């Protein structure tokens with residue numbers, strides 16, 4: 001995923017210029033030469049869950065780009081008007097149709113190269129029946145040995161899964177703050 005950029009003013013539609021504003025700011029911003037609006041780009045929050053049942057986790061095979069056909073945890077961009085855990089629960093319902101009991105916060109992954117922060121909550125599965133939405137080709141449970149480690153869609157998913165299984169082996173779930181640099 002390429003970092004987002006602004007090409008046209010959201011206020012008046014004129015092509016923006018990229019320069020440091022004259023207001024003491026130190027970063028280059030997209031500035032409208034016509035109406036003066038400064039467009040700030042800040043990281044986006046991606047929210048999701050690690051749905052698990054005993055020693056297995058639920059993964060979804062993506063039926064959409066990017067990373068079509070790769071496996072992922074249910075997660076997506078947080079929407080306006082919802083909390084982090086509400087967003088994570090919504091994505092789990094939309095992508096996997098899984099019945100869950102939301103658990104504690106688990107991992108926080110900063111990805112500065114693409115301006116994203118991925119946040120995962122643990123979620124205990126209440127049923128082994130799934131009803132995946134249109135973005136998911138297949139939803140199924142995997143033990144650690146069965147996880148298609150080379151076929152995972154995102155680094156944040158791989159890093160979260162590794163910590164989940166490590167914690168399970170230790171017998172206690174931790175809280176993980178991870179920086180993904182690439």
Ligand code: ZN
Pocket residue numbers: 009010011012013014032033034035036037
């Ligand atoms: Zn403008």
